[in-house]
Amino acid sequence: MFPMPVDKWKRTSRRAYKLSLPVALAIWLLPMIAVMVTSVRSSEELSEGNYWGWPKHFALIDNYREALTTSPMLHYFWNSVQITLPAVAGAIALAAMAGFALAIYRFPGNSALFATFVAGNFVPIQVLMIPVRDLSLKLGLYNSVGGLILFHLSFQTGFCALFLRNFIKQLPFELIEAARIEGANEWTVFYRIVLPLIRPALAALAILVFTFVWNDYFWALCLTQGDDAAPITVGVAALKGQWTTAWNLVSAGSILAALPSVAMFFAMQKHFVAGLTFGATKG
Known part of the structure; x- marks a missing residue:
């Protein structure tokens, strides 16, 4: 009637559960990570189509200052x-x-x-x-x-x-x-x-x-x-x-x-x- 505690699962099920947690966490955090990385990306990189790559030039201060002004x-x-x-x-x-x-x-x-x-x-x-x-x-x-x-x-x-x-x-x-x-x-x-x-x-x-x-x-x-x-x-x-x-x-x-x-x-x-x-x- 109630879910069985993880400690009592079979070893294979417990291992699969532990391996799936980081994957699920990464998928859940991916949109937020993308927004955070985009917030420090320069406009030139976005114009070039660099949406998912690591920023070549960080524009943290410029972007947040411009967003406020x-x-x-x-x-x-x-x-x-x-x-x-x-x-x-x-x-x-x-x-x-x-x-x-x-x-x-x-x-x-x-x-x-x-x-x-x-x-x-x-x-x-x-x-x-x-x-x-x-x-x-x-x-x-x-x-x-x-x-x-x-x-x-x-x-x-x-x-x-x-x-x-x-x-x-x-x-x-x-x-x-x-x-x-x-x-x-x-x-x-x-x-x-x-x-x-x-x-x-x-x-x-x-x-x-x-x-x-x-x-x-x-x-x-x-x-x-x-x-x-x-x-x-x-x-x-x-x-x-x-x-x-x-x-x-x-x-x-x-x-x-x-x-x-x-x-x-x-x-x-x-x-x-x-x-x-x-x-x-x-x-």
Whole structure:
């Protein structure tokens, strides 16, 4: 019923598995390696057709400097910061309270509300493109940082509430009962009992939501026009020329756009792993 541990496999199967891992890793990393190498390649080499060979002349400083100066990349970066941080903080705050209510309280419609959160995560985003765009136009939120914050806040809250509700459900209910007997009100129970216990889950969720919002391109393209509210994912497209595309600059801009989410993951890697394994074992 469960997969057999690798240590108990036959020797030939175990050896084939170990040999296939580097091959699979190389195939998975090949696009990223190609982008990194292209970001330090000179325009002359690209014009000559040297796409996959090792760069003859490294243009690391020139490419990244030009990527930052030929387009308002810093403006796009600041837009992404303004969009991502409030959306992540707001979604986690609302989801923590919603998850607490769904996990602890028994009220009419609890299961239906939880099923709504679950079902909302299975709706294809392409189906919502036209209605969301029309709604943003009617509310005057189109092409604004506030509109993107509100959109990501509303869409990420459902996933976060589903995520946190399952974690809070695994907590011993006796702790909450004991706090209530001692005279603690519901806000005290939430802030002093529940939140400290689900801190690893909150950290893991913050990394996931930060990555989702920061790397979003589809909705940023649908809900913005021009440079006023465009995040950095849309700003990378501004590095394309009218007639030709400088792929070295596009690759350099892509690396710059990916750095914050990668840095955040490595900075909070321990919390991320702890949050994903939280509640996996008992005893």
